[in-house]
Amino acid sequence: MRALVDGLLDLMLPRHCAVSGRPLIGDEAGPIAPEVLREVQVAGADYCTRCGAPQGPGVGVVKDCNLCRDYLQGFGTREIVAVGLYTGVLKEMCLALKFGGERRVAGALSAWLAQLCFDRGIVGRIDAVVPMPLHVIRRFERGYNQAALIARELAAALEKPLLDDVLQRERATRRQAKLSAAQRKSNVADAFTVRSGRSDALSGKRLLLVDDVMTTGATLAAAARALKKGGAKGVYGAVAARAPLGDDI
Numbered sequence: 001m002r003a004l005v006d007g008l009l010d011l012m013l014p015r016h017c018a019v020s021g022r023p024l025i026g027d028e029a030g031p032i033a034p035e036v037l038r039e040v041q042v043a044g045a046d047y048c049t050r051c052g053a054p055q056g057p058g059v060g061v062v063k064d065c066n067l068c069r070d071y072l073q074g075f076g077t078r079e080i081v082a083v084g085l086y087t088g089v090l091k092e093m094c095l096a097l098k099f100g101g102e103r104r105v106a107g108a109l110s111a112w113l114a115q116l117c118f119d120r121g122i123v124g125r126i127d128a129v130v131p132m133p134l135h136v137i138r139r140f141e142r143g144y145n146q147a148a149l150i151a152r153e154l155a156a157a158l159e160k161p162l163l164d165d166v167l168q169r170e171r172a173t174r175r176q177a178k179l180s181a182a183q184r185k186s187n188v189a190d191a192f193t194v195r196s197g198r199s200d201a202l203s204g205k206r207l208l209l210v211d212d213v214m215t216t217g218a219t220l221a222a223a224a225r226a227l228k229k230g231g232a233k234g235v236y237g238a239v240a241a242r243a244p245l246g247d248d249i
């Protein structure tokens with residue numbers, strides 16, 4: 001009976017994979033078809049702790065890599081976790097979440113991040129989860145903050161409090177996509193502040209700062225700096241995808 005109802009629902013309200021467009025059938029929950037999800041190369045035992053970028057097989061755990069070697073001052077974070085590189089299906093998923101209105105993609109991205117946080121012992125080193133805020137105008141334009149969607153599900157999976165009202169983006173910064181690395185840095189340098197009256201929530205806490213995509217790391221670094229200025233003891237980063245420099249986001 002249940003199968004019949006599902007079958008009828010599929011006929012009336014056809015669902016499609018948010019990446020491949022293939023119709024989803026039966027008990028395929030979506031929003032991504034299983035064969036598409038399997039294409040994502042989730043970071044394994046070879047990764048960079050500084051920027052989260054996956055490394056080639058056998059490289060192991062490194063403290064800097066060719067993507068972050070020019071950022072030896074770091075990103076203001078103790079360690080960054082990334083599901084994978086901003087390419088292929090993972091890139092398509094980030095785009096579907098950010099620009100395609102496919103909010104449920106956040107579920108798959110946060111599940112991978114949660115697994116990585118457990119595998120790397122990050123879960124025992126953080127007290128709360130903080131999403132990268134959007135400026136209120138961007139939030140209004142899009143209708144939602146994609147980083148907050150990931151952060152909410154990640155906080156639930158890690159059983160940590162979600163602090164989604166402590167950090168605010170004061171300026172509607174220029175879109176980073178067309179800017180050079182130096183421009184990106186100055187564009188976001190003072191974009192973040194801790195909301196007045198919320199320093200108590202941060203004081204002495206170790207936080208996991210969540211964003212969808214990390215390119216140069218300028219945004220993450222600026223937000224981490226604001227959190228620490230606001231009293232946080234330490235900041236870790238969790239991003240769905242780590243993009244190489246110059247990639248258009």
Ligand SMILES: [Zn+2]
Pocket residue numbers: 048049050051052053063064065066067068069
């Ligand atoms: Zn790196």
